[in-house]
Amino acid sequence: MKTTEAGDARTRLAQDLAVSVAGALREDLEQQERVTLVLSGGSTPKPFMQALSQLELPWSRVDITLADERWVSTDHDDSNDRFVRSNMLINAAAEARFHPLVNDGKTPEEGAEEVEQRLTALAWPASVVVLGMGGDGHTASLFPDSDQLDDGLESGALVIAARAPSVGQPRISLTRDRLMRSRRRYLHLNGADKKTVLARAMAGNDRHELPIRAFLDAPLALYWAP
Numbered sequence: 475m476k477t478t479e480a481g482d483a484r485t486r487l488a489q490d491l492a493v494s495v496a497g498a499l500r501e502d503l504e505q506q507e508r509v510t511l512v513l514s515g516g517s518t519p520k521p522f523m524q525a526l527s528q529l530e531l532p533w534s535r536v537d538i539t540l541a542d543e544r545w546v547s548t549d550h551d552d553s554n555d556r557f558v559r560s561n562m563l564i565n566a567a568a569e570a571r572f573h574p575l576v577n578d579g580k581t582p583e584e585g586a587e588e589v590e591q592r593l594t595a596l597a598w599p600a601s602v603v604v605l606g607m608g609g610d611g612h613t614a615s616l617f618p619d620s621d622q623l624d625d626g627l628e629s630g631a632l633v634i635a636a637r638a639p640s641v642g643q644p645r646i647s648l649t650r651d652r653l654m655r656s657r658r659r660y661l662h663l664n665g666a667d668k669k670t671v672l673a674r675a676m677a678g679n680d681r682h683e684l685p686i687r688a689f690l691d692a693p694l695a696l697y698w699a700p
């Protein structure tokens with residue numbers, strides 16, 4: 475496929491996903507006062523967030539948080555917080571309330587408890603969780619080479635501090651348990667490489683090898699473009 479065609483397909487996919495997510499939030503907002511939307515960082519979600527931000531919704535009743543975050547300052551290039559503020563909390567969605575995963579703690583280990591308390595106050599189950607996936611099969615910050623992977627997959631905590639040799643910055647991540655406390659989950663992927671990784675994940679069951687597997691045993695809507 476030519477690059478421009480792939481780009482068009484990714485843009486259409488991002489728009490379709492935005493329409494689905496907005497529909498889900500609207501549906502839940504008819505039943506409850508506030509709803510929770512959990513988003514992922516990384517490069518894939520940018521056009522999705524921009525499309526979603528333009529859709530009409532009672533955004534002031536939407537609480538947005540992240541599946542994971544790098545423990546960096548909020549003006550750092552790698553900050554998901556900054557990414558959400560620049561690409562999601564704009565247009566109509568500027569009215570939404572954002573709940574960051576970072577605080578003044580020097581490390582995620584130091585800051586995690588306060589983040590846990592803060593996020594506990596949101597409406598759970600979340601209406602929507604949008605996951606991404608890395609080429610190593612990680613999702614959120616549940617990395618195959620992380621000493622905290624078992625905790626992330628098994629513990630009933632809301633968040634964990636996570637470190638992995640494969641990534642430089644310390645992270646904070648929602649646990650599998652919390653990500654699964656959601657009415658709808660979407661997996662947003664672009665590219666042939668990620669399709670191959672997902673196919674491998676679907677063909678096996680070792681969650682330590684490919685942590686995304688921990689999310690494949692329950693409904694997960696796949697949004698993939700070449």
Ligand SMILES: O=C1O[C@H](COP(=O)(O)O)[C@@H](O)[C@H](O)[C@H]1O
Pocket residue numbers: 514515516517518519541542543605606607608609612613614615
């Ligand atoms: O590091 C991360 O990577 C994955 C995928 O990122 P992408 O750049 O390939 O879209 C993301 O889902 C995850 O939340 C993030 O921490």
